[in-house]
Amino acid sequence: MRPAPRGSLFRNATLAVIWLWLLVFVLAPTAMVAVASLLERGTDQFVTAAFSLESFARLFDPLYFQVFWNSIYLAGVTTGLCLLAGYPFAWLIARAPGRIRPLLLLLVIVPFWTSSLIRTYAMVIILKANGLLNGLLLWFGAIDQPLMLLYTEAAVIAGLVYSLLPFMILPLYAAMERLDLRLLEAARDLGAGRTALFLRVVFPLTLPGMIAGCMLVFLPALGLFYIPDLLGGAKILLLGNLIKDQFLAARDWPFGSAVSVVLLLFMALFLLALVYVRRRRADAEAAL
Amino acid sequence: MSDSILQIRGLGKAFGGDWVLEGIDLDIRRGEFLTLLGPSGCGKTTLLRLIAGLETVSAGSLHLQGRDLTPIPAERRPVNTVFQSYALFPHLTVFENVAFGPRLQGVKGAELRRRVADALETVKLGELAARRPGQLSGGQQQRVAIARALVNQPLMLLLDEPLSALDYKLRKQMQLELKQLQRRLGITFVFVTHDQEEALSMSDRVAVMNAGRIEQLDTPRRVYEDPASLFVARFVGEANLLPARVLEQRPDGLSLELEGKPFEAARPQRFEPGGRVHLLLRPEDLDVWSPEELRRQPEYQARALAATVEEVIYKGAEVDLLVRLESGVQVAATAFFDEEDPTLEYQRGERVFVTWPAGWEVLLPFEDAS
Numbered sequence: 001m002r003p004a005p006r007g008s009l010f011r012n013a014t015l016a017v018i019w020l021w022l023l024v025f026v027l028a029p030t031a032m033v034a035v036a037s038l039l040e041r042g043t044d045q046f047v048t049a050a051f052s053l054e055s056f057a058r059l060f061d062p063l064y065f066q067v068f069w070n071s072i073y074l075a076g077v078t079t080g081l082c083l084l085a086g087y088p089f090a091w092l093i094a095r096a097p098g099r100i101r102p103l104l105l106l107l108v109i110v111p112f113w114t115s116s117l118i119r120t121y122a123m124v125i126i127l128k129a130n131g132l133l134n135g136l137l138l139w140f141g142a143i144d145q146p147l148m149l150l151y152t153e154a155a156v157i158a159g160l161v162y163s164l165l166p167f168m169i170l171p172l173y174a175a176m177e178r179l180d181l182r183l184l185e186a187a188r189d190l191g192a193g194r195t196a197l198f199l200r201v202v203f204p205l206t207l208p209g210m211i212a213g214c215m216l217v218f219l220p221a222l223g224l225f226y227i228p229d230l231l232g233g234a235k236i237l238l239l240g241n242l243i244k245d246q247f248l249a250a251r252d253w254p255f256g257s258a259v260s261v262v263l264l265l266f267m268a269l270f271l272l273a274l275v276y277v278r279r280r281r282a283d284a285e286a287a288l
Numbered sequence: 289m290s291d292s293i294l295q296i297r298g299l300g301k302a303f304g305g306d307w308v309l310e311g312i313d314l315d316i317r318r319g320e321f322l323t324l325l326g327p328s329g330c331g332k333t334t335l336l337r338l339i340a341g342l343e344t345v346s347a348g349s350l351h352l353q354g355r356d357l358t359p360i361p362a363e364r365r366p367v368n369t370v371f372q373s374y375a376l377f378p379h380l381t382v383f384e385n386v387a388f389g390p391r392l393q394g395v396k397g398a399e400l401r402r403r404v405a406d407a408l409e410t411v412k413l414g415e416l417a418a419r420r421p422g423q424l425s426g427g428q429q430q431r432v433a434i435a436r437a438l439v440n441q442p443l444m445l446l447l448d449e450p451l452s453a454l455d456y457k458l459r460k461q462m463q464l465e466l467k468q469l470q471r472r473l474g475i476t477f478v479f480v481t482h483d484q485e486e487a488l489s490m491s492d493r494v495a496v497m498n499a500g501r502i503e504q505l506d507t508p509r510r511v512y513e514d515p516a517s518l519f520v521a522r523f524v525g526e527a528n529l530l531p532a533r534v535l536e537q538r539p540d541g542l543s544l545e546l547e548g549k550p551f552e553a554a555r556p557q558r559f560e561p562g563g564r565v566h567l568l569l570r571p572e573d574l575d576v577w578s579p580e581e582l583r584r585q586p587e588y589q590a591r592a593l594a595a596t597v598e599e600v601i602y603k604g605a606e607v608d609l610l611v612r613l614e615s616g617v618q619v620a621a622t623a624f625f626d627e628e629d630p631t632l633e634y635q636r637g638e639r640v641f642v643t644w645p646a647g648w649e650v651l652l653p654f655e656d657a658s
Contacts, residue, residue, distance in 0.1 A: 180375070182371060182375040185342050185362075185375065186369070186371055187377075187388070188341075188361070189340055189362055189363070189369045190389040190392065190436065190437075191364070191389055191392040192388075192392055193363050196392055205378070205379055
């Protein structure tokens with residue numbers, strides 16, 4: 001599509017809608033959260049208009065460090081597993097014959113057609129003591145007694161990986177599909193065996209896709225509160241759970257807001273670092 | 289054969305049941321510049337990729353210095369390729385691109401730097417080592433691709449239409465440089481092109497390919513002057529083809545009927561009496577005379593073919609003429625400005641006579657020249 005000329009009605013109208021959207025649904029709520037984090041908790045209202053840094057001070061409690069660390073650990077393991085599973089998966093799609101490639105991509109996207117919450121309930125049915133998985137294993141005689149699968153850390157990680165895997169596969173696929181196969185031939189011609197081919201050509205050229213995929217998995221993984229709730233039996237807390245609990249259970253809006261602000265800052269730093277790395281790469285590969 | 293570096297016997301390649309290459313027998317000589325010439329789809333690139341190991345052999349064998357290449361994968365063959373698209377690694381600098389091969393051989397440190405610098409010096413790119421491929425012009429990328437292949441000291445350098453992406457002037461320059469490079473290094477070059485001029489000007493030998501087979505393997509001069517088939521004659525250079533009928537086969541020549549006149553061909557070639565042949569004549573072999581000029585050339589009078597000028601194309605150093613013979617066959621003739629004829633004045637519709645030096649015609653079996 002050709003870009004609309006500058007100053008045209010269509011262009012101005014579209015931009016106005018986008019800006020309005022960002023203003024009302026992104027900037028305003030974020031500003032409200034930031035303001036709330038600096039106020040005091042109210043007795044008959046959620047917040048009172050008094051400045052206080054107390055919410056942030058409370059974050060230094062070792063209990064919350066533990067939650068923070070736990071979140072990063074779970075998100076990190078999830079990201080690593082998604083990368084391990086998604087990389088070969090994306091490679092197979094990118095190298096599949098052109099006819100079946102759209103079909104394989106469709107299979108990656110199909111889970112998005114139902115709510116992630118419903119799919120997590122489905123996992124509960126599979127994992128619970130008298131669930132599908134245990135039933136199958138018992139029937140095959142692989143085990144004598146049902147395994148305790150649900151309400152474990154493994155179940156939480158499995159749920160996170162299951163929900164977030166498409167976000168890893170899609171950017172990886174995009175990077176691999178762009179990969180010029182003639183470069184692989186050139187590398188082989190120059191003496192690169194399978195290992196050298198991967199380490200020296202495929203890996204560096206798909207690195208942008210890997211970074212993008214890791215961001216798209218790691219950052220949402222920090223906040224997917226309903227997965228630890230349903231699959232971890234609320235024993236395992238993510239930052240997302242902490243925030244949800246503060247707003248809905250403890251009714252401590254300033255503190256929930258403070259956790260949100262810290263999470264936001266953490267994500268922003270992550271993204272800034274990525275942009276910085278990208279820009280350095282782009283400078284080095286200028287004009288490509 | 290002691291001077292042969294690569295022996296190809298009965299080589300064939302099929303893609304999904306379609307044979308794109310069949311029955312290739314070819315001995316590549318040590319240190320020669322061999323060109324695979326042919327139209328697109330003739331199998332020349334496939335042949336090159338089979339030598340490189342980038343395609344698997346469907347039939348026949350390849351022996352490099354007596355060693356069977358068939359089971360050896362591309363990464364362990366002592367040959368390197370310059371790709372048509374250059375295929376430079378975009379994430380690596382020029383230095384790292386060239387160092388790619390030697391690094392995999394375990395070359396490190398000062399030795400690596402020396403070899404890369406030498407290779408870049410060979411292609412006159414020493415000062416661009418720190419750039420990335422995206423920051424180079426097409427001609428420079430081409431040179432990096434050559435250096436990246438040469439630095440491995442391959443037994444053979446395979447070049448797949450390496451100049452086709454360059455503009456005309458740069459291409460001419462690179463042709464000369466490549467030829468000089470090959471002579472200086474003494475490495476065997478196998479060069480793929482569809483450009484007959486490029487093939488003739490650079491090669492020691494040319495293999496003209498058509499429909500998956502080698503039609504003729506010979507020196508550029510013999511490919512041009514003595515083509516083995518109608519296809520070679522028409523693909524390599526411009527060709528005028530005059531149909532003729534064989535009257536009599538003699539030990540020292542051939543009596544023909546050409547344009548309704550008797551014609552004596554000097555070359556002792558075997559053709560059956562009564563059969564048809566094609567006379568091949570290059571445009572530059574033909575002389576075009578006005579009736580007055582022909583009267584002053586008594587030795588040509590008997591053999592001259594009458595024609596009418598249809599088109600006159602002035603080209604600076606030469607004039608191209610399209611004339612139509614009385615039989616209706618159109619013939620192209622190139623006349624050069626020289627002391628014999630400094631004016632070269634021709635008019636469209638003018639009656640002229642076409643002649644050529646005795647014995648310069650090439651006789652080919654008659655093929656339907658459609």
